[in-house]
């Protein structure tokens with residue numbers, strides 16, 4: 001039986017996602033034309049060519065001015081920004097009376113809006129999961145500086161799901177009448193784990209405001225904000241549909257927004273301000289959070305991208321991603337060196353229950369020595385495969401995955417500042433441990449051939465020793481194969 005037949009036999013629902021093959025041929029033809037195997041959808045989504053065409057058409061056929069004015073070109077732009085904002089809410093089924101959509105630069109700047117304005121005081125609490133992106137971890141520094149406490153809820157290897165007992169203890173820490181903020185990702189950008197959205201209501205009932213990081217979840221899962229009602233939802237649009245970059249969003253419950261105390265005001269966020277009157281009034285709702293001029297020419301492209309996803313149906317994308325991730329995990333897990341030693345150790349769930357299309361693993365040789373991740377990336381680069389290595393800005397999940405304890409990690413924060421490469425080297429030298437892994441992630445434009453290319457590449461490591469494969473050699477090497485031929 002051919003690998004594809006075996007795949008279809010294991011994942012028959014893949015056959016229902018044929019539309020995505022048509023789109024791959026039409027809207028993502030550049031992947032095959034340039035022989036790129038793109039497995040970094042958790043890093044960034046890919047845009048469809050038609051999104052660019054639609055955006056270009058809009059820009060080339062209209063004249064748009066800064067939406068802060070009242071002239072015709074400005075009003076035309078204001079209409080499109082308002083329309084895109086309304087469509088963002090519609091896409092996430094967020095009742096406009098309950099939720100505001102604040103345009104930001106990316107998920108991180110959406111998180112920073114919350115971080116700097118959440119009214120942390122001594123006695124307040126910030127609860128967060130080990131499994132979080134650094135931009136969520138960074139909020140703890142605001143909590144710390146304002147005298148609030150913070151507590152981390154660990155995840156448990158190898159599946160890297162939440163430690164239920166620690167979670168229950170953490171959730172019990174909310175003090176009545178205090179400001180309590182609980183942050184977790186709907187989907188891990190490290191392991192692909194999808195943490196239960198039921199946690200939102202559970203935390204609310206115990207007195208927490210809830211920040212749900214949807215950056216890695218939204219690209220291939222439905223987030224229905226009429227059903228789930230987190231207070232703050234940061235996301236980046238390029239992760240969902242590739243283009244435009246530089247635009248994200250904070251979806252915020254209007255009631256939660258009222259609690260935030262912005263530390264400053266800027267052009268665009270106020271009704272009036274005065275130098276001599278020494279005062280200002282913030283615009284209520286989203287307007288009070290969008291500093292300066294928004295990315296107004298880019299914002300209509302958000303609506304174009306969201307409509308593109310809506311026309312496909314996120315359930316189909318979800319099915320496709322699940323089938324491809326399932327096959328990748330199954331086949332990688334089955335790979336063994338001739339002596340029976342497994343090629344990989346998966347960091348995350350091996351089944352498809354409550355997990356997305358992010359697959360992270362460490363690779364081992366026949367003697368159980370770990371291959372250098374940097375070298376794997378380097379070899380993958382030469383095979384035209386874009387994957388990612390490192391800790392993916394999610395140190396907490398990585399520390400648990402690699403068995404690194406608080407004592408070990410504290411050790412690296414006593415002295416001089418280190419780069420990630422230096423941390424890797426020191427960790428190896430002093431503790432014989434790794435801090436880095438290999439991440440492969442699939443998305444809307446992925447197909448069976450992409451996953452098969454990765455499996456062929458991985459099979460090429462079989463029966464080689466880590467010594468033979470060697471360490472990452474060309475840290476200065478840059479693969480810069482951009483096709484600039486516009487003729």
Ligand SMILES: Cc1ncc(COP(=O)(O)O)c(C=O)c1O
Pocket residue numbers: 042043106107108109133135185187188189213214215216236393
């Ligand atoms: C789960 C998660 N949260 C937040 C972010 C931050 O997104 P951005 O870099 O677009 O601000 C990322 C980016 O990878 C992510 O995966």
